[in-house]
Amino acid sequence: MSEGGPGEARGEEVGSPEGSGFRPWLLAGAVGAGASVAFWWAGMGDAAFVAAALGVVAWFMNQRSFYRKIRDENEHVEDDPADEHGDAGWRE
Numbered sequence: 001m002s003e004g005g006p007g008e009a010r011g012e013e014v015g016s017p018e019g020s021g022f023r024p025w026l027l028a029g030a031v032g033a034g035a036s037v038a039f040w041w042a043g044m045g046d047a048a049f050v051a052a053a054l055g056v057v058a059w060f061m062n063q064r065s066f067y068r069k070i071r072d073e074n075e076h077v078e079d080d081p082a083d084e085h086g087d088a089g090w091r092e
Helices: 024-041 045-074 081-085
Strands: none
Touching: 024 045
């Protein structure tokens, strides 16, 4: 039996679009990037920098919420009963 990553216990890929749902921080990051390009094109460099910085913050928030969701889902996966007392490597 191969060791799988998080989510494989339920037969789904980690990072797959199935079950990921709507991710508002990703949308906010894309809007920030688009606004940054528009501001830069309009010659407003300061506003472009602020919009890009807010887009990057939104992208980091997206990653944070994604990995927190994975962590929360993995807390509900049952552990190996042999490892209950720390003896997973010892078989009699």
